[in-house]
Amino acid sequence: MSSVTQAPATIPGAKGHTDGAGAFVPVQTRDERLRSYDPSDFDAPTGREVNWKHTPIDKLAALFVDEAGPHGVIEVDVHAPDGLVQQRLTAGTAPRGEVFQPDDLASAIAWKQETEAPLLRIPAGAEFAEPIVVNLKGTGGLAHAHVVIEAEANAHATVVLRHAGAAIHAQNVEIIVRDGAHLTVVSVQNWDDESVHAASHQARVARDATLRHVVVSFGGGVVRVNPSVELAGTGSRAELYGLSYSDAGQHLESQVYLHHKGTDTTGDVLYKGALQGAGARSVWIGDVLIGPDAVGTDSYEANRNLVLTDGARAESIPNLEIQTGDIRGAGHASATGRFDDEQLFYLQARGIEEAEARRLVVLGFLAEIVQKIGVPSLEAELFAAIEDELAREVAR
Structure with missing residues (x-):
């Protein structure tokens, strides 16, 4: 798998930037970030980078070391209806890598260290009335994973990823939604208090297809789940929802990216969080890009936070970039307050x-x-x- 790199433009006499850039133009939009399958193409985060400045990176340090962890740290139990196709994919075996391109060091290491990625494929035209439930239980220690979820044309299904136990876990989830498919992916984080979880979810939604993606974070010391969705096909739709409840000392974070690329696409982003206890913290960053060819787009993103006690803090940063004037509507909102x-x-x-x-x-x-x-x-x-x-x- 070849690497994809982006060289920053230098400016004579430029000085360091607060976003972590040196003597070059800092990345201005989410779409410009470096992507590569090679961990050596990424520098270790310092906490000044725009995508790491709100994260306690010292607690994620083990995820920035390109070394394999012990086997069997995450126990996996899959409950699925008849008809689900399950395979293992090495790097270079389709559809692994069709959509996913690591955009930070942790996800690049997870890609490299996961030698055989599990594939969950919902066959074309299949309609699963019961959800596919993947129970992931940490038994302690460092673990890397890359998971591929593919809904073939006109398939309908729900996949629930349930995380519990103890682990230091870097996880990639690659989601492919083919023409006319309707897929729901729910990721539930209910880890033990000492756990660290950094996940990168990347999805592509094809013509007249719908992805509903839900992030639910309750347990874990540091939980960072970042969904990135490309609405590539005409008439595609994404519903991106999130729920978090941060207790004392917890850090729960999501950086959401929705890229409207095809025509007549629809996006609905809504994340809500509650916080209580000293040191309880939540971070939400929402980036929506409406590309130059995304005419007829209708998109809205919002984040709401309810602070229940003193000593808790929520950070909320919505961003919207529009590269065409021919849209149906676009907007964003953010609110944080007490009762x-x-x-x-x-x-x-x-x-x-x-x-x-x-x-x-x-x-x-x-x-x-x-x-x-x-x-x-x-x-x-x-x-x-x-x-x-x-x-x-x-x-x-």
Whole structure:
């Protein structure tokens, strides 16, 4: 697999840039970032780079070393309907690498260290009523992974990736949605407190196809799941949703990239987070690029955060770049705040005690994302997890 590199342009007399650039023009848009299958093409992050400046990189240091971890750190258990095709793909074996190009050091190392990537293929025309559930349980230590999910033409399916246990995990997820297919991918992070998880999800959506991608992060010390979706085909659609609940000392992060490339594409991005406890932190960066040929685009991205206690902090950065004037609509929004006093007053005025009123407000705030998943058993489990988080707040 050949490397893809980009050489920065130098400027005589230029000085260092706060985004980590030296004497050259810093990367201005998400689409300009270096991509390569070779880890040696990437420098180790310093924390000044635009894509690392909000991340506690010292806690991810093990993921920046190009060395193989021990085997069997992640126990894998797949529950799937009949008809699912499962294979192992070496580098250079299609469709591995058809869509995915590592765009940071951790993802390049994961690509190299995963010698045989598992493929989950939903055959053309298949409609799976039950979800494909992949249980991934960490048993401690360093682990690299590259997973390929392919929905062939006109296939319909849901894939749930469930992460638990303990691990220091670099993970690539390559998602291919062929013409007319409808695919939902849900990634649930419920790691033990000491775990570190850095994941790069990259997807391409073809003509008249739809991808619903949901990131749910509750457990883990540092969890960084970055979805990147290219709407390549005419009439393609992406629904990118996220839910996080950050406790004391947790860092939960998502950097979302949606590239409208084909004509008449539609994008809907909505991430919501709740935070409680000293040092609880969430980071959301949303980049939407509407390319020069993406006429007829309709796109909107939003991030909402609810800060429940002192000492918690949410960072939210929406970005929108439009390279054509012939679109149906585009916009972005971001809001971070505490409880709405009027909502609490309204509920308490009707005889609801404050603790119960706060519970109802948080559940109502996060329910919008939970209900978009479309897997009733998982939705019920997530509501229970939110209730558990709220109970911890009351117990403080």
